Amino acid sequence: MKQINILKNLFLGCFLLIFMFAESKAQNTYYDGDVILETQEEVVAFGANNYNQITGNLEIGGINGSGITDLSPLLSLISILGDFTISAIGADSLNGLNNIGSVRGKLLVENNHLIINIDELSNMFVGKSILFINNTELTNLDGFSSRITTVNGDLYINKNASLTNIDGLSSINYIIGGLTLFDNSKLTNLDGLINIKQVRGGLDIQGQSLINNIDGLSNISSIGTDIIIGLNPLLTNLNGLIKLSTLGGNLSVASNILLDSFCGLFTLLNGGGLAGAYTVTGNASNPTMAEIIIGGTCNLGSICLGDVTLTTQAEVNDFICTEITGSLRIYGNDITDLSPLSTLTSVSGLLRISS
Numbered sequence: 001m002k003q004i005n006i007l008k009n010l011f012l013g014c015f016l017l018i019f020m021f022a023e024s025k026a027q028n029t030y031y032d033g034d035v036i037l038e039t040q041e042e043v044v045a046f047g048a049n050n051y052n053q054i055t056g057n058l059e060i061g062g063i064n065g066s067g068i069t070d071l072s073p074l075l076s077l078i079s080i081l082g083d084f085t086i087s088a089i090g091a092d093s094l095n096g097l098n099n100i101g102s103v104r105g106k107l108l109v110e111n112n113h114l115i116i117n118i119d120e121l122s123n124m125f126v127g128k129s130i131l132f133i134n135n136t137e138l139t140n141l142d143g144f145s146s147r148i149t150t151v152n153g154d155l156y157i158n159k160n161a162s163l164t165n166i167d168g169l170s171s172i173n174y175i176i177g178g179l180t181l182f183d184n185s186k187l188t189n190l191d192g193l194i195n196i197k198q199v200r201g202g203l204d205i206q207g208q209s210l211i212n213n214i215d216g217l218s219n220i221s222s223i224g225t226d227i228i229i230g231l232n233p234l235l236t237n238l239n240g241l242i243k244l245s246t247l248g249g250n251l252s253v254a255s256n257i258l259l260d261s262f263c264g265l266f267t268l269l270n271g272g273g274l275a276g277a278y279t280v281t282g283n284a285s286n287p288t289m290a291e292i293i294i295g296g297t298c299n300l301g302s303i304c305l306g307d308v309t310l311t312t313q314a315e316v317n318d319f320i321c322t323e324i325t326g327s328l329r330i331y332g333n334d335i336t337d338l339s340p341l342s343t344l345t346s347v348s349g350l351l352r353i354s355s
Contacts, residue, residue: 029049029050029051029052029053030051030052030053030054030055031046031049031051031053031054031055032055032056033054033055033056034054034056034057034058034059034082035054035056035057035058035059036059036062037058037059037060037061037068038061038062038063038064038065038068039064039067039068040067040068040069040070043060043068043070043071043073043074044073046073046074047072047073047074047075047076048073050076051076051077052076052077052078052079053077053078053079053080053081054077054079054080054081054082055081055082056081056082057080057082057083057084057085057105058077058080058082058083058084058085059083059084059085059087060085060086060087060089061085061086061087061088061089061111061112062087062088063088065087065088065089065090066088066089066090067090068089068090068091069089069090069091069092070091070096071089071091071094071095071096071097072095072096073096074096074097075096075098075099076099077097077099077100078099078100078101078102079100079101079102079103079104080100080102080103080104080105081104081105082104082105083103083105083106083107083108083128084100084103084105084106084107084108084126085108085109085110086108086109086110086112087108087109087110087111087112088110088111088112088113089112089115090114091112091114091115092114092115092116093115093116093117093119093120094115094118094119094120094121095120096120097120097121097124098120098123099123100121100123100124101123101124101125102124102125102127103124103125103126103127104127104128105127105128106126106127106128106129106130106131106153107121107124107126107129107130107131108129108131108133109131109132109133109135110131110132110133110134110135111133111134111135112135112137112138113135113136113137114137115135115137115138116137116138116139116162117138117139117140117142117143118132118138118141118142118143118144118168119142119143120143121143121144121145122143122144122145122146123145123147124145124147125145125147125148126145126148126151127152128152128153129151129152129153129154129155129156129177130148130151130153130154130155130156131154131155131156131158132156132157132158132160133156133158133159133160134158134159134160135160135163136160136161136162137162138160138162138163139162139163139164140163140164140165140166140167140168141157141163141165141166141167141168141169141192142167142168143168144168144169144171145171146171147171148171148172149171149172149173149174150172150173150174150175150176151172151174151175151176151177152176152177153176153177154175154177154178154179154180154201155169155172155175155177155178155179155180156180156182157180157181157182157184157187158180158181158182158183158184159182159183159184160184160187161184161185161186162186163184163186163187164186164187164188165187165188165189165191165192166187166190166191166192166193167191167192168192169192169193170191170192170193170194170195170349171195172193172195172196173195173196173197173198174196174197174198174199174200175196175198175199175200175201176200176201177200177201178199178201178202178203178204178225179193179196179199179201179202179203179204180202180203180204180205181204181205181206181208182204182205182206182207182208183206183207183208184208185207185209185210186209186210187208187210187211188210188211189211189213189215189216190205190211190214190215190216190217190240191215191216191325191348192216193216193217194216194218194219194306194307194325194326194327194348194349195219195307195326195349196217196219196220197219197220197221197222198220198221198222198223199220199222199223199224200224201223201224201225202223202224202225202226202227202228202249203217203220203223203226203227203228203229204226204227204228205228205229205230205232206228206229206230206231206232207230207231207232208232208235209232209233209234210234211232211234211235212234212235212236212258213235213236213237213239213240214229214235214238214239214240214241215239215240215305215325216240217240217241217244218239218240218241218242218243218305218306218325218326219243219306219307219326220241220243220244221243221244221245221246222244222245222246222247223244223246223247223248223249224248224249225248225249226247226249226250226251226252226276227247227249227250227251227252227253228252229252229253229254229256230252230253230254230255230256231254231255231256232256232259233256233257233258234258235256235258235259236258236259236260236261237259237260237261237262237263237264237298238253238259238261238262238263238264238265239261239263239264239298239305240264240305241264241265241267241268242263242264242266242267242297242298242305242306243267243305243306244264244265244267244268244273245267245268245271245273246268246273246275247268247273247274247275247276248275248276249275249276250276250277250278250279251265251268251274251276251277251278251279251280252279252280253279253280253281253283254279254280254281254282254283255281255282255283256282256283256284257282257283257284258284259283259284259285260283260284260285261285261298262280262285262287262292262295263292263295263296263297263298263299264298265292266292266293266295266296266297266298267297269289269292269293270293274289303321303322303323303324303325304321304323304324304325304326305325305326306325306326307324307326307327307328307329307349308321308324308326308327308328308329309328309329309330309331310328310329310330310331310332310335311331311332311335312332312334312335313332313334313335313336313337316330316335316337316338316340316341317340318340319340319341319344320343321343321344322343322344322345322346323344323345323346323347323348324344324346324347324348324349325348325349326348326349327347327348327349327350327351327352328344328347328349328350328351328352329350329352329353329354330352330353330354331352331353331354331355333355
């Protein structure tokens with residue numbers, strides 16, 4: 001009898017283990033390999049499997065992607081171990097991608113002509129390059145995940161004809177690759193880049209029809225390869241590069257027809273931080289390196305570019321700016337009087353006061 005009970009218990013134990021394993025597999029299903037979904041029918045069929053994870057790349061859309069109008073069948077997806085491409089789909093939103101929290105490869109959103117925002121991607125961490133290219137109705141990047149503080153690759157914002165601001169990128173501090181902004185015809189400023197401190201690749205800003213300054217770059221101290229700034233018809237100054245001290249490649253500033261102020265390059269050139277060639281041509285003014293150094297640093301009057309930190313009462317007392325284009329942080333045990341800051345009227349970023 002004892003032996004029968006033992007056998008029963010063993011049988012029940014094995015059954016429970018098998019059940020628990022099956023339950024676990026059901027709750028954590030994954031697709032092994034790459035997935036390409038080119039039609040709405042393929043999206044629905046793939047979504048019916050309720051996969052949580054794809055071990056390879058996921059591509060939605062493509063040449064025949066305009067018939068894809070609903071991504072909600074993909075709500076079960078949580079992670080993609082490869083690249084994620086959304087290309088030329090007919091949907092007007094990315095609803096259905098809300099639960100994807102991790103893409104280990106690059107994110108490419110291109111040639112989508114109905115999508116107006118990326119709000120459904122706000123939970124998504126991306127492991128490599130991030131590219132938004134030729135999304136004609138995309139108006140903002142507010143849905144960009146605040147979890148992304150470092151872009152481990154390139155950041156491309158190219159040919160998004162309706163994009164008016166990139167404020168959603170303000171969580172980014174470092175770019176391991178290059179930063180490119182090309183032909184975003186309604187983009188009026190680069191303020192969303194204000195927290196970037198270093199770009200290990202190059203900086204390329206071309207064909208930005210409405211940008212008259214690059215103040216959003218005013219916290220960048222180092223760029224690893226080349227700078228190309230060209231064909232920006234309303235750009236008048238380079239003050240936003242005032243903190244740049246190191247450039248590992250060439251500097252090219254060309255065909256910006258209103259650009260006549262180059263004092264933003266003083267720190268870089270005066271300190272010998274330019275490693276490559278200097279090319280300045282076709283602008284309203286085309287000073288030599290020596291002329292920029294002789295001209296001195298920018299006289300910005302009462303405007304402080306970038307972030308400001310005040311840690312002593314003496315620093316508070318000496319503060320003279322009426323406007324800060326970045327954030328303001330105030331902390332220090334000896335700070336007892338903030339009245340010297342009474343002339344400050346505007347802080348574009350965050351205001352933080354702590355002990």
